[in-house]
Amino acid sequence: MKTSKITYKLFFLIILILQIFPSFAQNKDKPNIVVFFVDDLGWQDISVPFYTGKTAINKKFHTPNLELLAKESTKFTNAYATPVCTPSRVSMLTGVNAAHHRITNWTHPLANKPTDNPDDLLTPPDWNINGMSPDPNIPKTFHATPFPMILKDHGYYTIHVGKAHWGSAGTPAASPKNVGFMVNVAGHSAGHPQSYYAQQHYGNMPGKASLQAVPDLMEYYGSETFLTEALTLEAIKAISEPIKRGEPFFLNFSNYAVHVPIQPDPRFVQKYLGNGLDATEAAYASLVEGFDKSIGDIIHVLKEKGVYENTVIIFLSDNGGLSLKPMRSGANHTQNLPLRAGKGSIYEGGIRVPLLIKDVQDGKERVSDVPVIIEDLFPTILEYAHIKDYSLVQKNIDGKSLASLTKGKTDGSWKNRSLIWHIPNKWTVPDGSGINFFSAIRRGDFKLVYEMKKGKLELYNITEDIGEMNDLSDKNPKELRALSKILSDQLKRWEAQMPVIKASGKKVPFPDELN
Amino acid sequence: MKTSKITYKLFFLIILILQIFPSFAQNKDKPNIVVFFVDDLGWQDISVPFYTGKTAINKKFHTPNLELLAKESTKFTNAYATPVCTPSRVSMLTGVNAAHHRITNWTHPLANKPTDNPDDLLTPPDWNINGMSPDPNIPKTFHATPFPMILKDHGYYTIHVGKAHWGSAGTPAASPKNVGFMVNVAGHSAGHPQSYYAQQHYGNMPGKASLQAVPDLMEYYGSETFLTEALTLEAIKAISEPIKRGEPFFLNFSNYAVHVPIQPDPRFVQKYLGNGLDATEAAYASLVEGFDKSIGDIIHVLKEKGVYENTVIIFLSDNGGLSLKPMRSGANHTQNLPLRAGKGSIYEGGIRVPLLIKDVQDGKERVSDVPVIIEDLFPTILEYAHIKDYSLVQKNIDGKSLASLTKGKTDGSWKNRSLIWHIPNKWTVPDGSGINFFSAIRRGDFKLVYEMKKGKLELYNITEDIGEMNDLSDKNPKELRALSKILSDQLKRWEAQMPVIKASGKKVPFPDELN
CATH class of the missing domain: 3.40.720.10 (Alkaline Phosphatase, subunit A)
Known part of the structure; x- marks a missing residue:
């Protein structure tokens, strides 16, 4: 009986505390x-x-x-x-x-x-x-x-x-x-x-x-x-x-x-x-x-x-x-x-x-x-x-x-992660310096930039060249192709929208479809 | 020990219920x-x-x-x-x-x-x-x-x-x-x-x-x-x-x-x-x-x-x-x-x-x-x-x-309750029918209306004359005085504000101060 009485008192005390400080139970x-x-x-x-x-x-x-x-x-x-x-x-x-x-x-x-x-x-x-x-x-x-x-x-x-x-x-x-x-x-x-x-x-x-x-x-x-x-x-x-x-x-x-x-x-x-x-x-x-x-x-x-x-x-x-x-x-x-x-x-x-x-x-x-x-x-x-x-x-x-x-904590899953940007839009006038109709992907040190209007790809080593001054597309065609493929595949998987070429009525090609 | 164990289980059950339905304890x-x-x-x-x-x-x-x-x-x-x-x-x-x-x-x-x-x-x-x-x-x-x-x-x-x-x-x-x-x-x-x-x-x-x-x-x-x-x-x-x-x-x-x-x-x-x-x-x-x-x-x-x-x-x-x-x-x-x-x-x-x-x-x-x-x-x-x-x-x-x-439930406290209104303001133009510069009191059946601009009091039996057509101020001076006093006392207690008479610069008198 005595144990029971103490438990009983404890019970009400805890209920009281929960009523007054409901946060105690949840905060952590x-x-x-x-x-x-x-x-x-x-x-x-x-x-x-x-x-x-x-x-x-x-x-x-x-x-x-x-x-x-x-x-x-x-x-x-x-x-x-x-x-x-x-x-x-x-x-x-x-x-x-x-x-x-x-x-x-x-x-x-x-x-x-x-x-x-x-x-x-x-x-x-x-x-x-x-x-x-x-x-x-x-x-x-x-x-x-x-x-x-x-x-x-x-x-x-x-x-x-x-x-x-x-x-x-x-x-x-x-x-x-x-x-x-x-x-x-x-x-x-x-x-x-x-x-x-x-x-x-x-x-x-x-x-x-x-x-x-x-x-x-x-x-x-x-x-x-x-x-x-x-x-x-x-x-x-x-x-x-x-x-x-x-x-x-x-x-x-x-x-x-x-x-x-x-x-x-x-x-x-x-x-x-x-x-x-x-x-x-x-x-x-x-x-x-x-x-x-x-x-x-x-x-x-x-x-x-x-x-x-x-x-x-x-x-x-x-x-x-x-x-x-x-x-x-x-x-x-x-x-x-x-x-x-x-x-x-x-x-x-x-x-x-x-x-x-x-x-x-x-x-x-x-x-x-x-x-x-x-x-x-x-x-x-x-x-x-x-x-x-x-x-x-x-x-x-x-x-x-x-x-x-x-x-x-970090692990291998972050290493070759691809980050993607896609702007099939005309934000401002004039075009210039990466503005209007661009896609891009970053994976590891490298970043591929796709300029839709020119059908042009650029490749930068962001770690070494944060200012994107040194286009490596000619020097590193392997990385260019690899990133172009990953970017295109992902955009297609997401059913990303492409702008339409006024002259032909056709959609702008994905980067891996460029000639 | 057995009692204690049951109490213990009950205790957690109730805590659980309180967590899930916090309203249960409060709603009533x-x-x-x-x-x-x-x-x-x-x-x-x-x-x-x-x-x-x-x-x-x-x-x-x-x-x-x-x-x-x-x-x-x-x-x-x-x-x-x-x-x-x-x-x-x-x-x-x-x-x-x-x-x-x-x-x-x-x-x-x-x-x-x-x-x-x-x-x-x-x-x-x-x-x-x-x-x-x-x-x-x-x-x-x-x-x-x-x-x-x-x-x-x-x-x-x-x-x-x-x-x-x-x-x-x-x-x-x-x-x-x-x-x-x-x-x-x-x-x-x-x-x-x-x-x-x-x-x-x-x-x-x-x-x-x-x-x-x-x-x-x-x-x-x-x-x-x-x-x-x-x-x-x-x-x-x-x-x-x-x-x-x-x-x-x-x-x-x-x-x-x-x-x-x-x-x-x-x-x-x-x-x-x-x-x-x-x-x-x-x-x-x-x-x-x-x-x-x-x-x-x-x-x-x-x-x-x-x-x-x-x-x-x-x-x-x-x-x-x-x-x-x-x-x-x-x-x-x-x-x-x-x-x-x-x-x-x-x-x-x-x-x-x-x-x-x-x-x-x-x-x-x-x-x-x-x-x-x-x-x-x-x-x-x-x-x-x-x-x-x-x-x-x-x-x-x-x-x-x-x-x-x-x-x-009702009790005597409601019987002779006084309700008071006080508008020392000019809401709209023109004046008329109780609009602009009025005070009033209702107590029981009666309502006293004080028109500040005219210095005039009106008395109505609201229960019998809800349309306030029949001014009883001449017929029931006793009620008029009583209500005038209660209204004035309450307004003074509340330090209610009175408009100022432009011609004299004096405040409009309280109803019990009228000549």
Whole structure:
């Protein structure tokens, strides 16, 4: 009887504890996950070096919070996204490569509006111009299960803050609430803010609002709250709820910075002007330091609330840095040197992005030079959340979990991995430096670039020639043929879309079909 | 040992059950609460009669879902709000009378913009033109603790859908997320929709958007989804989350209907045109049937998910029906007959609203003729949620819980209750029929009306003369003096604000100071 009585008391005590701290039972298995997603940030546009040491570009920028985060993270020095935003964002959300999901260019804020520019030679294919969709039968969308929906269905409190841009207005994915987020702040179908300024209501001025006017932030109107700061305050407000409840949360903090319009963040711009940067580049650097402060502020709250240790943090950009004048200063395509070109390009400047992952297991600083790509985040995040049992609309995913790499483990499976890019689109005018109608593959040290309009293949040794200056196609025909075959086979397997040659009405050939 | 082993097994079983169904432990004590709040709906503008039987006005409207709800609810036949929206909405949110919280007129979508019309005789006082605020030190706001914040802090999953209008842009209460809602759909600082039509993006057309453009509904743009339907779909989506998680929820479903612009809901308008209503009134009736379908659809989901029994449902309007031409048809102030006047007026047409409360305890149809007022909902809702232990910024609340009345219990405390209205403002031009610069009190059968501009008191027996046609001020000076004293004392206790007489620079006297 005595044993029974003690057990009885213990039993109620444990029930009481479970009631008060429901997190106790779950936390270890379900760490919080925070993604800091930055828009249009170049590979070197922070003070954390991802190349052989601090470059001149790294030195222009001040991101002290990322420097601290890097010390507890795995730094992926060969991480990639796609050349423009929507393809990257959908790849992350669905685990599927852009060639495969067929959202190969940015999506218009309104439905059924292609965003390709006119071209004399080629017609882009009938790609999914309305973005992804969690629902079937939505015209011109990629139907898939987004991972936040899986997290939500497994008890995560899911929050989106900032830029969404997964689907056009008039389709479900225009609202983050339809892709698995319980809470949405400022995310919609547009890809950039009309204005970063609260004084301009972030664009929502009567009679002046465009489709890019940022929703949801009316409490800041007329104040001096820069958009980056407003989003940070909203993110902090939103995560306080699951933290209070002891629930695991996923925060997708997708800053609108540093996308155009490159407007100076008044909190930081003076320093950069003082450092001798011109108005445009000082403004750009101020946007960079602004999101860095965002990251610092949120990490501060995570620490203060005692949940930092149990939080996975992922930092990355959605494509390379913009390299077009007059939005940026300097000659075109010089902004990301030694990387070639910038946003929109299939060359490294357009697709190489900084990626940091802080694991919960330990806070070790690690470097991984394994080539990885944005669709890898889908299985990575689900592995961190220990979710194995889920069903997907998309038949299979193309990404591969990076979780083991962040624990310092690697194996042969990474060695000859192929990463693929495919842009059968006309993003901007004029063509040039890897922009418009290109495919590419990276495997090991080598990268093959296919310029569709010229029917031309280029081969680079990325490890030795990160600037893609030395075309090896003549010198190494064996590697050229091998990569051409792998790229073509994979594109065919994915039923990737090719543009049509206007003169002949025929499709552009796959690279292995070139004469 | 055997007993201990069984207890041990039982213990794990119960823990398992608690993990899988966290609701089991809480549900009974924490029923779900749904408020269906309609905008500008007149007392008789539904097919449920609140007067002595179906009136001619009741017969114009078709609200089958409210008829069903009424059969399981307590019908309050003497329920009141304030004459316009923001004062009512803030009174409900804070439990405080409008004379006391000093938001006595509607608030502008932008901060620091008074909404009073110019007047030759009187200047309105320095009222809280920016609305309420959950934070201290926000200029021209009423600082208070809103009840959704209390619900949220006690484990409720709190959702706002539709019109908010608690505070101006640039102040915290412009965002429902700052007054205790975890999820917000389409609520902001504006008091009506720019458009009910998805084809017009609910107002968000580039270059045409006003401050009334409805946020958050981009996934419906270009479709045929009427605003009322879009909000309904969003509300259903939002409540599915706490239902799935077994968490109690509070849904504040505040339809934009039936506020101007009175645009026809295409799903229902044809019937009313066929019934002989003119275009305006048919459109109005279609807005009414639209929100009724909203209510039916949500109740259907509650039943389908098995949570209807454990859900308190409250239905009401925020002020009387609009009685101004050309927004409504017919001569001014005839739309609510036999009630006098309409929205904006201190007469019954402006302040009397339909109120239904479905308790969780039983589904009995009851009628209560106790005079009740909108600030009563604050303590009512907290009583339903069994929340007793909470702290408030507002020193005390003026409302009184109606929960006992919905259980068929009444006592002497209700008998000589005084309800008070106070409008030291100029809502519209011209003055007339109880609109602009009025105070009033109802106690028992009697109502005293104080017309500030004329320094005149009127007395009505509301029970016998609901139309306020027969002024008894000469016949019953005793009652007149008594009510005048109670009204003045209460206004003074609340430090209610009086307008200033332009000619003398003196404040308008309280009613008991009249010569």
